[in-house]
Amino acid sequence: MSLAAGPGRGHVAQGQLPEELKLVVDKHVAYIQSLDTRRDELEYHLTEHLRIGGIYWGLTALHLLGQPDALPRDGLVEYVLSCLHESGGFGAAPGHDAHILYTGYSVQILTMIDGFDALEEKMQGGKEKIAKFIANLQQPDGRFAGDEWGETDTRFLFSALYTLSLLGYMPHQRPDEPPIVDVPAATAHIKACHNFDGGFGVAPGAESHSGQVFTCVGALTVAGELDSYLGEEGKDRLGAWLSERQLGSGGLNGRPEKLVDVCYSWWVGASLAMIDRLHWLDKEKLTAFILQCQDPEEGGIADRPEDMVDVFHTVFGVAGLSLVGYPGVGEVDPA
Amino acid sequence: MDLRHEHICLDSGVDSVGGQVANKDFTGETLQMTAKLLSENPEYYTIWNHRRRILLHAFDEAGGLDKDTSKSPNESLPSPAALDHDDNPAAAGDTPHKNKPAPPPSNTEAQKESSLLIQEDLAFLLPLLKAFPKCYWIWNHRSWLLSQATQRLSASMSRTLWSNELKLVSKLLSIDGRNFHGWGYRRTIIAALESPPRHLNTNPASSDGGDGALTMLESEFAYTTQMINTNLSNFSAWHSRSRLIPSLLEQRSASRGERVAFLEAELGMITNGLWTDPFDQSLWFYYAWLLNNVLPSEGGSENVSGNSDSNNNSSSSSSSSEQKRRIVPDLSVQEATDMLSCEIGNLKDLLDDTRDCKYIYVALLTYTPHLISLRGRRVGESRGGLMAEGDELTAGREERNEDVDDKEAMRAWLDELMKLDPLRRGRWIDIRKGLDS
Numbered sequence: 001m002s003l004a005a006g007p008g009r010g011h012v013a014q015g016q017l018p019e020e021l022k023l024v025v026d027k028h029v030a031y032i033q034s035l036d037t038r039r040d041e042l043e044y045h046l047t048e049h050l051r052i053g054g055i056y057w058g059l060t061a062l063h064l065l066g067q068p069d070a071l072p073r074d075g076l077v078e079y080v081l082s083c084l085h086e087s088g089g090f091g092a093a094p095g096h097d098a099h100i101l102y103t104g105y106s107v108q109i110l111t112m113i114d115g116f117d118a119l120e121e122k123m124q125g126g127k128e129k130i131a132k133f134i135a136n137l138q139q140p141d142g143r144f145a146g147d148e149w150g151e152t153d154t155r156f157l158f159s160a161l162y163t164l165s166l167l168g169y170m171p172h173q174r175p176d177e178p179p180i181v182d183v184p185a186a187t188a189h190i191k192a193c194h195n196f197d198g199g200f201g202v203a204p205g206a207e208s209h210s211g212q213v214f215t216c217v218g219a220l221t222v223a224g225e226l227d228s229y230l231g232e233e234g235k236d237r238l239g240a241w242l243s244e245r246q247l248g249s250g251g252l253n254g255r256p257e258k259l260v261d262v263c264y265s266w267w268v269g270a271s272l273a274m275i276d277r278l279h280w281l282d283k284e285k286l287t288a289f290i291l292q293c294q295d296p297e298e299g300g301i302a303d304r305p306e307d308m309v310d311v312f313h314t315v316f317g318v319a320g321l322s323l324v325g326y327p328g329v330g331e332v333d334p335a
Numbered sequence: 336m337d338l339r340h341e342h343i344c345l346d347s348g349v350d351s352v353g354g355q356v357a358n359k360d361f362t363g364e365t366l367q368m369t370a371k372l373l374s375e376n377p378e379y380y381t382i383w384n385h386r387r388r389i390l391l392h393a394f395d396e397a398g399g400l401d402k403d404t405s406k407s408p409n410e411s412l413p414s415p416a417a418l419d420h421d422d423n424p425a426a427a428g429d430t431p432h433k434n435k436p437a438p439p440p441s442n443t444e445a446q447k448e449s450s451l452l453i454q455e456d457l458a459f460l461l462p463l464l465k466a467f468p469k470c471y472w473i474w475n476h477r478s479w480l481l482s483q484a485t486q487r488l489s490a491s492m493s494r495t496l497w498s499n500e501l502k503l504v505s506k507l508l509s510i511d512g513r514n515f516h517g518w519g520y521r522r523t524i525i526a527a528l529e530s531p532p533r534h535l536n537t538n539p540a541s542s543d544g545g546d547g548a549l550t551m552l553e554s555e556f557a558y559t560t561q562m563i564n565t566n567l568s569n570f571s572a573w574h575s576r577s578r579l580i581p582s583l584l585e586q587r588s589a590s591r592g593e594r595v596a597f598l599e600a601e602l603g604m605i606t607n608g609l610w611t612d613p614f615d616q617s618l619w620f621y622y623a624w625l626l627n628n629v630l631p632s633e634g635g636s637e638n639v640s641g642n643s644d645s646n647n648n649s650s651s652s653s654s655s656s657e658q659k660r661r662i663v664p665d666l667s668v669q670e671a672t673d674m675l676s677c678e679i680g681n682l683k684d685l686l687d688d689t690r691d692c693k694y695i696y697v698a699l700l701t702y703t704p705h706l707i708s709l710r711g712r713r714v715g716e717s718r719g720g721l722m723a724e725g726d727e728l729t730a731g732r733e734e735r736n737e738d739v740d741d742k743e744a745m746r747a748w749l750d751e752l753m754k755l756d757p758l759r760r761g762r763w764i765d766i767r768k769g770l771d772s
Contacts, residue, residue: 046345046375046376048379049376049378049379049380049381050378091381092380092381095349095353095381096380096381097380097381097384099380147384149383149384149387149475149479150479150482151471151475151478153471195574196577196623196624196627197620197623197624201515202515202519203519203522205522205578206515206518206519206522207515207518207570207571207574207575209515239762240762243758243759243761243762244616244759246758246759248758250758255570256570256616256617256620257513257568257570257616257617258513277761277762279761280759280761280762280765281758281759281761282757282758282759282760282761285758
């Protein structure tokens with residue numbers, strides 16, 4: 001799976017009117033399928049450190065586009081398991097060190113392709129091992145490191161919680177067992193990253209950023225504390241900040257005075273959906289923006305019109321369309 | 336070299352590094368290979384990991400710490416214990432455990448060598464950081480190197496390195512003032528420079544934090560002033576300023592009068608900014624933060640920030656710490672009403688001047704309900720027996736008339752917003768529903 005950009009570029013086809021814009025599903029499917037065949041390109045190798053991420057993004061897009069089998073399952077199972085380490089963590093590609101982010105993507109992939117039996121065959125008690133790998137990354141103050149080298153970030157905290165949830169190892173899923181992670185400490189850390197403007201940052205003291213808003217709101221949702229913590233007032237405040245991300249083009253940016261980018265259709269959109277304020281966005285204009293970012297001939301979606309497409313922006317563009325109810329796109333769970 | 340050939344070389348480089356590290360073949364040649372690979376692709380995190388493994392081996396060869404302490408996750412932030420070795424020579428032989436690494440040995444040869452290794456790596460990193468200022472892995476490696484410095488080098492050596500980092504990050508932020516990696520790294524540096532041993536703190540930028548703790552709050556606050564004066568629209572600088580102020584006022588042991596004066600001065604400054612450019616989002620952001628210090632939080636005592644009866648989820652201890660973070664913790668309802676009234680008056684003047692600026696309408700819509708509620712509480716207080724019954728009724732009626740006028744004004748503002756800012760209709764409609772209910 002190449003994370004290389006291009007060859008397509010986001011644009012509107014010659015002579016096409018805005019009302020005529022539509023999602024070119026088949027082209028996107030073909031684009032995703034083609035990615036793994038581009039092994040000759042230098043960029044294929046330069047993006048190896050993200051490979052499992054690329055697969056996760058491509059596969060998710062295919063599921064949303066209604067073609068979950070467009071990538072052969074056996075190949076996927078084999079590849080994902082080849083990224084598994086003895087520690088229970090997954091790397092981005094075979095030979096790459098284990099990291100919480102790629103562990104999360106791998107578990108998502110296994111969930112989508114129903115691969116846990118294969119996991120068990122390769123590693124007995126695999127699910128529990130993965131859960132323990134993640135649990136061991138939690139710090140005393142509740143935050144999570146990405147790996148043994150210690151970088152911490154709210155993204156990793158969200159990764160930890162959603163992955164444990166998919167594996168069935170969140171404490172509330174196993175009330176009769178001692179908890180393997182300290183959820184109250186984790187959510188306390190999230191709360192410490194909450195800014196007065198309603199948003200969340202990468203660490204306490206950091207300015208609000210849409211990506212971090214998504215991971216923090218997602219983590220609170222998985223932990224079941226979103227409503228009790230934010231309340232209607234908190235949701236209003238956060239919703240206001242998120243709704244201001246929409247600019248005249250219809251697209252969304254990541255924080256004030258920054259450029260629009262199609263991936264924020266997901267980070268911002270899903271956050272708004274989780275706090276019941278998705279209607280604070282102009283869905284029609286957002287839809288039009290996303291469609292203008294696709295390459296209608298070669299498939300794929302770019303971060304903004306005129307730029308080169310890639311699989312990362314493809315999945316988040318499609319997921320954004322799913323949130324606003326674009327016909328034909330599968331439903332997505334915001335958390 | 337054609338592209339196909341190039342990627343074959345990259346792959347073989349990666350394989351050879353992986354193989355060498357696996358065989359514990361930690362030579363300078365391997366280190367060089369990682370440098371080459373990382374210059375091509377700084378996002379190759381596994382190669383960063385290998386580089387760190389090689390460096391750790393080199394530190395050990397130089398005569399460093401017990402291996403177990405050096406790469407556990409808690410070491411990414413400097414711990415005071417590591418810098419305290421001059422005060423604590425007896426600890427040199429202790430068994431280290433996760434939270435408290437053994438102090439570096441007094442063997443200065445080992446320290447000199449380790450210092451050289453660290454500085455060489457920092458130098459290697461610099462052009463990469465400039466070329467890829469938003470790459471998490473590069474910032475992460477830099478933080479790791481500095482944390483190694485804290486653990487392994489003498490306090491003064493590591494302090495010099497941290498001080499250099501402050502200069503570097505200031506430079507990077509002057510190129511891109513919105514780089515959140517830079518701002519985050521700056522916070523890490525400040526934390527490191529504020530940690531003991533205090534008697535070695537010769538940093539002229541530090542000021543006395545009261546109990547002898549030297550902090551950089553004043554200089555950091557001045558830094559935000561400098562950033563803002565350079566570019567008024569520097570969102571990240573305003574954010575940083577807002578985070579520093581509560582601790583700054585505490586450190587200054589600011590009296591109530593000083594705190595009120597501070598708040599009024601900041602409000603004055605931001606109002607000037609808004610008159611200059613009412614379309615600047617970052618100014619509105621800081622304005623909102625300032626007014627947040629005036630608005631009531633939950634609870635209904637005679638203070639604006641009363642908390643004992645609050646029904647919200649936070650414990651009373653967290654509400655009282657929130658109270659302490661306010662610029663004027665014990666602002667009375669009367670004071671708050673007066674300040675907010677004044678601000679709303681300013682906003683209305685601003686509106687007369689610039690009718691097509693949506694932010695003014697949004698601010699008026701946000702703060703008018705609070706003014707209504709504050710007036711209600713002020714009248715309520717008066718009912719505590721200080722007014723004659725006839726006066727009470729008059730006051731109540733006047734107040735209700737004011738409320739009606741305000742609500743009418745809000746509806747008019749909402750109508751304007753629907754036209755000026757149709758993207759956010761959904762929100763304006765919800766606010767309208769709230770008004771009408």
